[in-house]
Amino acid sequence: MSNIAIWVKVKVKPDGRERFLHAIEVDCLGSEGDEPGCYRFNVLQDASDDLTYYFYEVYENEAALDAHRAAPHYAVWSAAADTLDGEIEITRTSTVLPGDHD
Numbered sequence: 484m485s486n487i488a489i490w491v492k493v494k495v496k497p498d499g500r501e502r503f504l505h506a507i508e509v510d511c512l513g514s515e516g517d518e519p520g521c522y523r524f525n526v527l528q529d530a531s532d533d534l535t536y537y538f539y540e541v542y543e544n545e546a547a548l549d550a551h552r553a554a555p556h557y558a559v560w561s562a563a564a565d566t567l568d569g570e571i572e573i574t575r576t577s578t579v580l581p582g583d584h585d
Contacts, residue, residue, distance in 0.1 A: 485577035485578050486522065486541050486542060486544070486577070487543075487575065487576075487578075488539070488540065488541045488542075488575075488578050489538070489539075490538070490539055490574040491537065491538040491540070491573050491574075492535065492536070492571070492572040493535070493536050493537075493538075493567050493571050493572070494532075494534055494535050494536075494568040495534045495535075495536065495566055495567060496534075496567065496568045499563075499568075500534065502563055503567070505563075506559050506560045506563035506566070507526050507560060508526075509556050510524075510559060511525075511526050513554060513555070514551060514554070514557075517554065518547065518554060519543075519547075520542055520544065520547025520548075520550060521540070521542055521543075521547060522543065523540060523541040525539040534568070541578060
């Protein structure tokens with residue numbers, strides 16, 4: 484069975500950037516530190532647009548993803564959704580290489 488990998492793209496309002504960065508840092512660090520089923524949570528900034536960010540997240544399975552969405556650090560991120568400029572773009576994938584964590 485493959486892990487669940489998620490690629491997320493968000494655009495941030497200029498006046499919400501600092502609040503966004505704080506919220507996503509809380510979510511990122513909490514995810515990797517407190518969730519055994521979260522294998523990776525990277526936050527990346529677009530090289531040509533400093534208001535566009537990407538998240539690359541890898542979870543063991545659907546239960547791990549559900550646990551992530553129920554975690555207190557995810558609530559911090561959700562509370563900062565008003566800092567976003569437009570819709571969140573989410574692409575859900577399955578990992579191929581490297582293989583699952585055993």
